[in-house]
Amino acid sequence: MTPEFNLIQQYFTRPAAQADLGVGDDAALISVTPGQQMAISADMLVAGTHFFADADPYQLGWKSLAVNISDMAAMGAQPKWATLAIALPEINERWLAEFSRGFFACAEKFNVDLIGGDTTRGPLTISVQIMGEVAAGKALQRAGAKIGDEIWVSGCLGDAALALAHTLSKFNLPEAEFASCAKALHTPQPRVSLGLALLGLANSAIDVSDGLLADLGHILQCSKVGAEIHLTNIPKSSIVSNYFSINAVRQMALVGGDDYELCFTAPYKAHAEISRLGEYLDIPLSVIGQITGNTGLVVRGFNHEILDFKETGFDHFA
Amino acid sequence: MTPEFNLIQQYFTRPAAQADLGVGDDAALISVTPGQQMAISADMLVAGTHFFADADPYQLGWKSLAVNISDMAAMGAQPKWATLAIALPEINERWLAEFSRGFFACAEKFNVDLIGGDTTRGPLTISVQIMGEVAAGKALQRAGAKIGDEIWVSGCLGDAALALAHTLSKFNLPEAEFASCAKALHTPQPRVSLGLALLGLANSAIDVSDGLLADLGHILQCSKVGAEIHLTNIPKSSIVSNYFSINAVRQMALVGGDDYELCFTAPYKAHAEISRLGEYLDIPLSVIGQITGNTGLVVRGFNHEILDFKETGFDHFA
Numbered sequence: 071m072t073p074e075f076n077l078i079q080q081y082f083t084r085p086a087a088q089a090d091l092g093v094g095d096d097a098a099l100i101s102v103t104p105g106q107q108m109a110i111s112a113d114m115l116v117a118g119t120h121f122f123a124d125a126d127p128y129q130l131g132w133k134s135l136a137v138n139i140s141d142m143a144a145m146g147a148q149p150k151w152a153t154l155a156i157a158l159p160e161i162n163e164r165w166l167a168e169f170s171r172g173f174f175a176c177a178e179k180f181n182v183d184l185i186g187g188d189t190t191r192g193p194l195t196i197s198v199q200i201m202g203e204v205a206a207g208k209a210l211q212r213a214g215a216k217i218g219d220e221i222w223v224s225g226c227l228g229d230a231a232l233a234l235a236h237t238l239s240k241f242n243l244p245e246a247e248f249a250s251c252a253k254a255l256h257t258p259q260p261r262v263s264l265g266l267a268l269l270g271l272a273n274s275a276i277d278v279s280d281g282l283l284a285d286l287g288h289i290l291q292c293s294k295v296g297a298e299i300h301l302t303n304i305p306k307s308s309i310v311s312n313y314f315s316i317n318a319v320r321q322m323a324l325v326g327g328d329d330y331e332l333c334f335t336a337p338y339k340a341h342a343e344i345s346r347l348g349e350y351l352d353i354p355l356s357v358i359g360q361i362t363g364n365t366g367l368v369v370r371g372f373n374h375e376i377l378d379f380k381e382t383g384f385d386h387f388a
Numbered sequence: 389m390t391p392e393f394n395l396i397q398q399y400f401t402r403p404a405a406q407a408d409l410g411v412g413d414d415a416a417l418i419s420v421t422p423g424q425q426m427a428i429s430a431d432m433l434v435a436g437t438h439f440f441a442d443a444d445p446y447q448l449g450w451k452s453l454a455v456n457i458s459d460m461a462a463m464g465a466q467p468k469w470a471t472l473a474i475a476l477p478e479i480n481e482r483w484l485a486e487f488s489r490g491f492f493a494c495a496e497k498f499n500v501d502l503i504g505g506d507t508t509r510g511p512l513t514i515s516v517q518i519m520g521e522v523a524a525g526k527a528l529q530r531a532g533a534k535i536g537d538e539i540w541v542s543g544c545l546g547d548a549a550l551a552l553a554h555t556l557s558k559f560n561l562p563e564a565e566f567a568s569c570a571k572a573l574h575t576p577q578p579r580v581s582l583g584l585a586l587l588g589l590a591n592s593a594i595d596v597s598d599g600l601l602a603d604l605g606h607i608l609q610c611s612k613v614g615a616e617i618h619l620t621n622i623p624k625s626s627i628v629s630n631y632f633s634i635n636a637v638r639q640m641a642l643v644g645g646d647d648y649e650l651c652f653t654a655p656y657k658a659h660a661e662i663s664r665l666g667e668y669l670d671i672p673l674s675v676i677g678q679i680t681g682n683t684g685l686v687v688r689g690f691n692h693e694i695l696d697f698k699e700t701g702f703d704h705f706a
Contacts, residue, residue: 096462097429102420111415114473116510144414155432192434197515
C-alpha cells in the first residue's frame, strides 16, 4: 500500500450507504434511482485564491463540500454522492484529521456519501465533485426565467463579504458581529430543502456564490431576459443593516460572493405558495424585483434612481 | 459574464451528445441507462508532481483524461462523461487552446462528453472526474481474484518509465527509441475495449498506473490472496528488451508507473477465450504468473530465484 492509499483509508473512508461500491477500487459504483436524472457539478478551491493557506481545516472541509452541495440545491437536486481530490504540500496528520472531520460533518448533515478520493503532493488544492438526483425533466435551470417572473432571494446577503472585508482589515466590525458574519463565510448552509421544494414552482434558479448581480446575470443571460431589482428589497441581516448606509456595504450585499443563498424566479401565481414554503421551512424568502423584457439588469436605489455598478461579482481571474 | 465563465465557454464547451444538460448551469444533467450501474473515478494531476510545468499542453490534455478513462477500463465500464476542474497561474490562450485540443482529442476517441468544468487561478493543477456505465453487478473489481487464477497483463510494461528516466537524464536512449517510449509516457491509450470484453471472463482487474508490483499488490490485498509471477514472462517492447539485462530497466518494467495497461486475473478455463480476445482486439495479452494461497507477492528471476524489490511503486508522497 502506498501512503496515498493509506491517507484515503485513514481519513476519507467511511461507510457509503448510498453507494454499491465506495472508496478503494479503480472506481466507485452507484445505482441511480429509476425515473431520476443525475445532477453533477465540480468545484475547485485553491489556497490563496479561495481561502487562506492557514484557514481552519475543519471549516475548510465543511465549506469545500458545502459550496458543491449548494449547486445541487440550485438545481433542485437531492445531493447523494461526492468525490474528493486533494493536493497537500505535506502529510500533516492533525490538519487531515480536522479537514476530514469538517468534510464529513457537512456530508452527514446533508446525507452525502464520499465515494471516491485522490490525495497527492502539491500546493494545497481541493477539488470536489458532487452528484445528486432530480426527477427527470424537473431540474431548476438558469434558462427558465420568464418575463413577469418575480425574483426571489433566500436568507440574507452580504454577511460573508462583510466577514471577509473585516478579515482583510478593509472594514472593522465589533467581535460579536464579526463572529456572526464569519459563520456565513466559513460554514455556509446550502439551501437543499428549499431547492427540492421549489421543483414545479420556480422557473429558474441559481445559488449566490459569485455575488447577486453576477449570478442573477447568469439567469438573465441564459434565459435571454432582463430584470429590475430594488436596493430596498435586498434581504439583510441585522448586522449588514447596521452598516447599509455605507456604500461599500451595499456593494457587499449586491456583488459580494460566498452567500450560498438561492436566487430564483417564479410566476406571480406561485407567490402565496412560495411564501408559505418559506414559513414552513423557516427560511426567509424575499422578492427583490421582477424579470423584464429588456436586456440587462437594472438596480434601483432608495429614490428609485438607477444605480451604476462597475463590479459585477467576484472573478477568480481578476 | 466573468472571465472564468468565458474560459469554460471558449475552450471547454463542446456538444455533449450523451448528456441531457452539459456545461453552463449549476450542474450537468445525465440519464443512466436502466440496468446499468454508474462507475465513477477522480484523479488529480499536479505540476511538479505528475508532470513538468512546461509539459506539452496538448499531451497534458490528452493524458489528464486518458488516465481517468483507464480507471473505467479497469472496471470493465464504458466511459461516457467527464468533468474538468483546472487551476491556472494565468490565462494563457495558446496553452488553453492546446490543452483543450488534446483533452477533446482523447474525449472524441473514447466517446466521452465533457459535461462540467471549473477554471480558477492557482498553481497549475488538473482535476478530472470520469463517469461511465457498467452492467449492474458485472464490474471488474480488485477483490475478485481466486487462488489458481492466471495473472494477465495487456500490452507491454516499462516504456513510459524508460522515457521518464531518459527525460530525467537517468538513462540515455537513442532519439528514435526515446520517441517511441515517449508516446507511451505522454499519450497513453487506455484499454477500454479490453476491459469491456473481460466482463464475465476476468475475476479481478486493475490498471497499471503506479507500477505492476504496486497495482497487483492492490488486487492481492483486496482479494486476500498471494501471487507468484515470473520475470521471464513480463511483456516488453523491443526497446525495453534491448536493455532488459540492466537491472534498472527490469525495475522500470516491474515498478515503473504510467503504463496504463490492464492487469487482470482469470480462471484457467477462460485461457483460450481470453487468448482469442487478444487476437480479435489486436492487443498482446500475456500470462505473467498465478494467484496463490500464500500471502504476498513473489517475483521469480531468470533462474527461478526469488527476487527482492524494495521499491513497490511510484508514491506521490515519497
